Amino acid sequence: MKMGIELLYIAKMDLQASRVLYEKELYPQAIFYFQQSVEKACKAFALLTNQVTEKELPREVGHETIRIFEMATKHQVIRFKQLEENLNKLPELKTLAILKDFDIKKNLNEFERSLSEIEEIKDDREDLIHISSRDIRLILKEIKFTNKDLEKGKRSLSKFKISERTWNKQKVEILEFCKVLLKNDSTQFEEIKSSFDKAETKLLVEKSIKDLLEPLTIALLISVSLYYLAIITLPHSIIARYPLNGLTPVEIYTKELPVVKMLPKLLEIQDSVLKELETLNKNFEDRVVLPA
Numbered sequence: 001m002k003m004g005i006e007l008l009y010i011a012k013m014d015l016q017a018s019r020v021l022y023e024k025e026l027y028p029q030a031i032f033y034f035q036q037s038v039e040k041a042c043k044a045f046a047l048l049t050n051q052v053t054e055k056e057l058p059r060e061v062g063h064e065t066i067r068i069f070e071m072a073t074k075h076q077v078i079r080f081k082q083l084e085e086n087l088n089k090l091p092e093l094k095t096l097a098i099l100k101d102f103d104i105k106k107n108l109n110e111f112e113r114s115l116s117e118i119e120e121i122k123d124d125r126e127d128l129i130h131i132s133s134r135d136i137r138l139i140l141k142e143i144k145f146t147n148k149d150l151e152k153g154k155r156s157l158s159k160f161k162i163s164e165r166t167w168n169k170q171k172v173e174i175l176e177f178c179k180v181l182l183k184n185d186s187t188q189f190e191e192i193k194s195s196f197d198k199a200e201t202k203l204l205v206e207k208s209i210k211d212l213l214e215p216l217t218i219a220l221l222i223s224v225s226l227y228y229l230a231i232i233t234l235p236h237s238i239i240a241r242y243p244l245n246g247l248t249p250v251e252i253y254t255k256e257l258p259v260v261k262m263l264p265k266l267l268e269i270q271d272s273v274l275k276e277l278e279t280l281n282k283n284f285e286d287r288v289v290l291p292a
Contacts, residue, residue, distance in 0.1 A: 003054050004047035005281065011040035012274055019267060027260045028249035032240035034263060035233040037270055039065045041277060042226050048281060049219055051075070065230040069223075070118045077111045080104055125235045126244075133258040139228045140265060147272075150221040171196050215283045218276055225273045232259065232266065 014037035021030035042065040046052040051072045052061065061067045084104045121128075175193055182189040195201055236259075240249050253260055 004044045007040040007044040007047070008274065008277055008281065011037045011044060011277075014040060015267065015270055015274065018263075022263055022267075025255075027253040027255065027257070028240045030263060031233075031236050031253055031259065034267065034270065035236040035240065037274075038226065038229045038233045039237065041270070041273055042068050042230055045219075045222055045226060045277060045280075046072075048277070064122070064234070066118055066121060066227075066234055069227050069230065070115065073111050073114050073118070077108060077115075080108055080111070084108075121231055121234065126239075128232065128235050129239060129244075129252065129257075129259070131232060131258060133262055136232065136258060136262045136266070139232065140262075140269065143225050143228055143269060146224045147221055150217055150224075153217050215280055218280045218283065222273055222276050222280065225269055229266070229270060229273070 014033045018030050018033035018037060021027075021033060043052075043057055043061065046061075046068045047054065047057075051068060056071075061071075175196065178192050179189055182192075240253065242249070244252065255261065259266075
């Protein structure tokens with residue numbers, strides 16, 4: 001956690017450096033420090049959300065921040081395959097209402113498509129140097145729409161209440177689920193069943209759902225923005241500093257290069273991401289329960 005906070009702090013400094021360098025028309029350096037800010041933000045986010053460990057960062061990620069999203073997707077594939085295996089071992093669970101619409105195969109197919117997309121992006125990294133202004137605008141538009149939806153979700157979450165009808169329905173389904181899992185422990189099942197009849201249990205569940213979904217919503221907002229920024233900055237950790245195909249960074253990173261032209265808008269997105277990361281970090285800190 002400590003390294004994640006330190007990386008977040010350095011990401012803010014890199015962002016500030018990128019702004020200053022852009023104003024001075026030092027475009028290769030401005031792009032490089034923008035890339036560095038995105039890279040450190042991605043790593044801070046991955047550490048904060050336990051997607052990677054500190055030891056994995058230099059070995060498994062390096063400067064390829066998109067690898068974080070690749071690793072996270074692969075971890076999801078493993079989890080879903082384990083869930084599928086466990087459901088096969090306990091087929092009664094598949095018949096429960098709470099799991100009837102949960103399509104593991106569909107999710108696994110989506111994960112595989114994401115992994116293929118990431119591989120294509122990595123293979124075409126040099127082409128990303130010349131990503132068009134139009135494509136950058138489309139990415140910014142996608143980030144804006146996603147953020148708008150998630151912000152709307154955050155506002156509605158603050159007013160979240162479980163209706164009595166929904167509570168009674170879900171109570172039956174959850175108890176049915178517990179009954180299957182605890183078929184050899186009737187005493188524990190009866191304790192759970194008894195607790196569901198208490199009025200404060202509903203309030204506790206509502207609070208627990210809010211506490212769970214609020215950081216998850218913020219994390220989704222950050223993840224979408226960082227994923228696209230990681231794609232845009234993928235080629236620039238090296239090329240912004242060293243010659244490529246006989247061209248120097250000064251010759252490549254001119255005012256006419258779309259990523260340079262659009263940098264102020266990209267810096268705004270990165271600034272918002274870093275603020276959300278600080279909020280997420282505080283959210284997690286507030287939930288830490290210290291031992292007595």
